[in-house]
Amino acid sequence: MAKSGRKASFTDLGKHRKRLETQPMRLQFAEDPNRFERFSARAGDLLLDYSKNRIDEEAMAALFDLARAAGLEERRTQMCEGEHINLTENRAVMHMALRYQGDRPVPVDGKDVMPDVRAVLAAIKTYTDAIRSGEIRSHTGEQFTDVVNIGIGGSDLGPAMVTLALEPYTRPDLRAHYVSNVDGAHIHDTLKRLNPGTTLFIVASKTFTTDETMTNAGSARKWLAESLGEEAVPSHFAAVSTNIPACAAFGIQEDRIFGFWDWVGGRYSVWSAIGLPIALAVGYDHFSAFLSGADAMDQHFLSAPLEKNLPVIMGLLGVWYRNVWGFSTHAVLPYDQRLSRFAAYLQQQDMESNGKSVTLSGKPVAWSTGPIVWGEPGTNGQHAFYQLIHQGTDVVPADFLVAARPHESMPPHHAKLVANVLAQSEALMLGKTEEEVVAELKAQGLDKKAIKSLAPHKIFPGNRPSNTLFYPQLTPEMLGSLVALYEHKVFTQGVIWNVNSYDQWGVELGKQLAKALLSKVEGTSGAEDHDSSTRGLLAYFHANKGGPA
Numbered sequence: 001m002a003k004s005g006r007k008a009s010f011t012d013l014g015k016h017r018k019r020l021e022t023q024p025m026r027l028q029f030a031e032d033p034n035r036f037e038r039f040s041a042r043a044g045d046l047l048l049d050y051s052k053n054r055i056d057e058e059a060m061a062a063l064f065d066l067a068r069a070a071g072l073e074e075r076r077t078q079m080c081e082g083e084h085i086n087l088t089e090n091r092a093v094m095h096m097a098l099r100y101q102g103d104r105p106v107p108v109d110g111k112d113v114m115p116d117v118r119a120v121l122a123a124i125k126t127y128t129d130a131i132r133s134g135e136i137r138s139h140t141g142e143q144f145t146d147v148v149n150i151g152i153g154g155s156d157l158g159p160a161m162v163t164l165a166l167e168p169y170t171r172p173d174l175r176a177h178y179v180s181n182v183d184g185a186h187i188h189d190t191l192k193r194l195n196p197g198t199t200l201f202i203v204a205s206k207t208f209t210t211d212e213t214m215t216n217a218g219s220a221r222k223w224l225a226e227s228l229g230e231e232a233v234p235s236h237f238a239a240v241s242t243n244i245p246a247c248a249a250f251g252i253q254e255d256r257i258f259g260f261w262d263w264v265g266g267r268y269s270v271w272s273a274i275g276l277p278i279a280l281a282v283g284y285d286h287f288s289a290f291l292s293g294a295d296a297m298d299q300h301f302l303s304a305p306l307e308k309n310l311p312v313i314m315g316l317l318g319v320w321y322r323n324v325w326g327f328s329t330h331a332v333l334p335y336d337q338r339l340s341r342f343a344a345y346l347q348q349q350d351m352e353s354n355g356k357s358v359t360l361s362g363k364p365v366a367w368s369t370g371p372i373v374w375g376e377p378g379t380n381g382q383h384a385f386y387q388l389i390h391q392g393t394d395v396v397p398a399d400f401l402v403a404a405r406p407h408e409s410m411p412p413h414h415a416k417l418v419a420n421v422l423a424q425s426e427a428l429m430l431g432k433t434e435e436e437v438v439a440e441l442k443a444q445g446l447d448k449k450a451i452k453s454l455a456p457h458k459i460f461p462g463n464r465p466s467n468t469l470f471y472p473q474l475t476p477e478m479l480g481s482l483v484a485l486y487e488h489k490v491f492t493q494g495v496i497w498n499v500n501s502y503d504q505w506g507v508e509l510g511k512q513l514a515k516a517l518l519s520k521v522e523g524t525s526g527a528e529d530h531d532s533s534t535r536g537l538l539a540y541f542h543a544n545k546g547g548p549a
């Protein structure tokens with residue numbers, strides 16, 4: 001689809017917007033008792049209710065036309081067939097192979113990758129079973145009690161998010177910790193509570209060159225060696241990387257190096273050996289169930305008609321709001337405390353993928369691309385930023401996520417949680433009209449003058465869009481499906497925006513400049529070649545680094 005085609009589609013969709021501006025959702029619900037049936041879809045047990053969006057059948061049809069015209073189905077096939085759709089890095093995009101449960105070969109560059117994928121999974125199982133059972137012990141002969149994963153970005157956010165989400169499947173005697181920040185406070189505060197004799201480190205880095213990770217790994221190694229001696233390092237370190245020689249050079253034993261491949265993007269790597277700390281925390285079988293849940297979503301994405309396809313529907317709604325209505329952010333609001341890092345995880349998945357401003361052929365895009373993704377678990381968010389979502393000047397499309405069944409039997413918590421999530425999407429959709437506010441204030445006995453001055457503050461515009469994802473329970477399978485759902489949503493949007501969702505050149509400049517600035521921060525070279533702001537900030541740093549006089 002040519003650039004003019006996409007622009008024309010967005011213009012055409014603008015006509016649907018004009019029509020829908022006069023039909024608030026409140027009215028649409030009143031007129032159509034079947035709106036929920038019309039605008040909800042399922043993938044297995046997972047329900048997507050998208051009826052509380054500014055849509056009707058015509059608008060949705062136009063969005064599906066856009067997806068077809070943009071070549072979504074063809075692009076999906078190209079991805080599955082191992083074509084190098086990551087053009088700027090000349091790589092295939094095959095994270096789906098990591099969780100594939102079928103028995104067909106999955107060729108990448110002429111080679112079936114499944115035997116290697118399964119061999120690494122088998123190695124993960126053997127190693128994690130042995131650590132969990134105490135068969136593999138520490139240098140001091142003790143059973144490991146704490147696992148510290150050292151990684152950043154895709155080598156941290158996925159496993160950290162999943163470990164929190166699957167807390168009911170963890171063991172109290174084997175705790176997982178995640179260290180990512182180069183800020184020494186992170187590793188310091190993590191290690192200060194740990195016993196070197198029972199601590200296992202996983203150094204997770206696709207490249208094994210990332211400065212934050214290598215710095216933290218060096219400090220962890222020093223901490224261990226100072227207490228147990230250098231000879232303890234091999235028993236206390238494992239590594240996950242595509243760069244096997246660098247892991248070996250760090251001193252990690254060959255049978256404790258778990259590989260993956262360049263066709264797995266960092267932010268899509270939670271399914272690879274990057275999931276090692278998950279398997280340690282919840283056991284291999286639950287990790288495996290997480291993979292099969294993702295595969296179930298892959299099969300849905302690959303086979304369901306676009307009109308019933310959850311990731312496609314969610315992707316198109318995102319495009320609708322970003323390009324036709326001009327909404328620039330998207331909130332992810334899990335009513336599931338254990339998904340407290342889900343929005344942070346999705347920030348990398350979405351914003352590193354689609355935060356691009358050139359097309360696949362390197363031309364400037366003529367439309368907005370990836371939204372700003374943010375969010376926190378409900379109900380906490382209700383007491384923080386929901387005010388703006390309900391009554392602020394910006395419209396924030398939101399995804400609500402909630403389980404029908406909690407893991408703990410603690411009435412009335414879950415009923416209250418569910419009541420709140422339902423209330424929020426209803427309130428956003430309905431709003432509260434002036435007449436309703438006036439009637440309410442009258443009923444409270446306020447006089448005319450008081451009503452007049454208070455009413456404007458109590459009106460809710462409503463017509464604010466949201467999706468609700470409802471699932472039976474947050475199991476490993478369901479979590480896998482949810483993560484894969486968002487991956488395919490991001491893919492769908494990347495195809496429509498015609499960007500490369502699989503590179504991340506935008507993170508490079510800061511890395512280069514940080515390297516160049518280090519000697520100036522350390523005071524071994526001057527900063528004359530920098531701008532006056534950077535020089536001023538460096539001067540402040542040097543004047544104050546010794547601490548208060």
Ligand code: F6P
Nearest residue numbers: 152153154155205206207210266
């Ligand atoms: O932030 C840039 C990035 O390259 C991410 O894409 C990646 O997940 C992260 O750094 C960590 O990279 P690595 O796994 O190679 O250490």
